[in-house]
Amino acid sequence: MDHQSVPDMPAEIIPPATRLMALADRFQLKAGGELHRARLGYETWGRLSPARDNAILLLGGFSASAHAASNADDPSAGWWERMIGPGKPIDTDRWFVICIASLGGCFGSTGPASINPATGQRYRLGFPEVSIEDTAEAAVQAVRRLGIAQLACVIGTSMGGMTALSLLCRHPGLARSHINISGACQATAFAIAIRSLQRQAITSDPEWREGYYSRATAPSAGMRLARMLGTLSYRSIEEWDIRFGRTPIGRERAVPNPKASFAPEFMIETYLHQQADRFIGRYDPNCYLYLSRAIDRFDLGDQTGGDIMAALSRAAIDQALVIGVTSDLLFPLCQQEMIAEGLRRGDVATETLRITSLRGHDAFLADFEQFGPPIGRFLTSIACRQPDCANA
Incomplete structure (x- = not known):
């Protein structure tokens, strides 16, 4: 294939309020490669205090951008809109919140959809292997360039919970507290299997073309299948039964051709197709491949010779809140219990919260x-350890 003749692939999807911060020119990657003139996408809410002691770093999930909530530059709702803002649980009247986009994604931070400065073309599969640890290191650079010596709290959700743990264990003392939500120290075999099937769905699509797809011919069928698999794993079996059960769509069973007889027949099928259709064009397929593999390869124990508990005990924070969900298939509750146990071994005052919900991950x-x-209560408790609590 003449790669030079292939039209440009779908570009990065950078929200209007996302700012771009240059990283160190020769940004070293865990796998041994390096990025030149790489950048990190981020957004902020609230104001940094004169003492620079009220910063919260938010690290989101696999398909999350830096746009976690609306702001003056982008009034559209963010992925955690109800959580961030004045008077909300993450109260921006008190806290200065920073949310970053993961390296390897397509929301502003350098990834396969970005331009390679050495060639002037998009990286595509020429992008080097990227890891959860690499995003953690990029986040540390961002925090320091914003003039913050120590974070009040690091909050990580899902994949962001992995990133947060990596950051805390690699840079003890960088934060005073931590909230880990549905995170993990490493992926389960089930989660790896699901993501493996998602990657196979994308790479089996003829339009993937070894990563050299164009705007008009992106591997939409593969992305739809990948998203449907993901959607199934994000919720619980019980929720699917309650919401949809065996409710039929209502179409006539008699159809004119054999292929149509295998079209969606139940409401759950229609819902999965609708969710997949909404995802098309909102995430780059190559980025999907890179980041999903990064999740699979992450192992917090890599930092301590395979000893996960030793890694967790190095976090050097004052207190933590670890939250898990009883019906989570992808990041099951036992993984959050492991996080809490390891933090306690490091003398971290750790609160655990088991949430009973049918909504899974x-x-x-x-x-x-x-x-x-x-x-909100946890953040209030750490705020009251600051000298100005009485004036809050």
């Missing part, structure tokens, strides 16, 4: 009533 995005109050 997506619960932190959907069950605001269960997540908002405890997160």
Whole structure:
């Protein structure tokens, strides 16, 4: 294939309010490669205090951009809109919130959809292997360039929970506290299997073309299948039964051709197709491949010779809140219990919260009533350790 003749691929998807910060020119990657003139996408809310002691770093999930909430530059709702803002659980009247986009994604931070400065073309599969640890290091650079010596709190959700743990264990003392929501120290075999099937769906699509797809011929069928698999794993079996059961669509069973007889027949099928259709064009396929593999390869124990508990005990924070969901298939509750145990071994005052919800891994995005109050209370408790608590 003449790669030079292939039209440009779908470009990065950078939200209007996302700012771009240059990283160190020769940004070293865990796998041994390096990025030149790389950048990190981020957004902020609230104001940094004169003492620079009220900063919260937010690290989101696999398909999350830096646009976690609306702001003056982008009034559209963010992925955690109900959680961030004046008077909300993450109160921007008190806190200065920073949310970053992961390296390897397509939301402003350098990834496969970005331009390679050495060639003037998009990286595509020429992008080097990227890891969870690389995003953690990029986040540390961002925090320091914003003039923040120590964060009040690091909050990580899903994949962001992995990134947060990597950051805390690699840079003890960088934060005073931590909230880990549906995170993990390493992926389970089930989660790896799901993501493997998602990658196979994309790479089996003839339009993927070894990463050299064009704007007009992106591997949409593969991306749809990948998203449907993901959607199934994000929620619980019980929720699917309650919401859809065996409810039929209502179409006539008699159809004129054999292929049509295998078209969606139940409401659950229609819902999965609708969710997949909404995702097309909102995420780059090559970025999907790179970041999903980064999740699979992450192992917090890599930092301590394979000893996960030793890695967790190095976090050097004062207190933590670890939240898990009883119906989570992708990041099951036992993984959050491991995080809490390891932090306690490092003498971290750790509160654990088991949330009963049918919404599975997506619960932190959907069950605001269960997540908002405890997160707000935890942040209030760490705020009251600051000298100006009486003036709050």
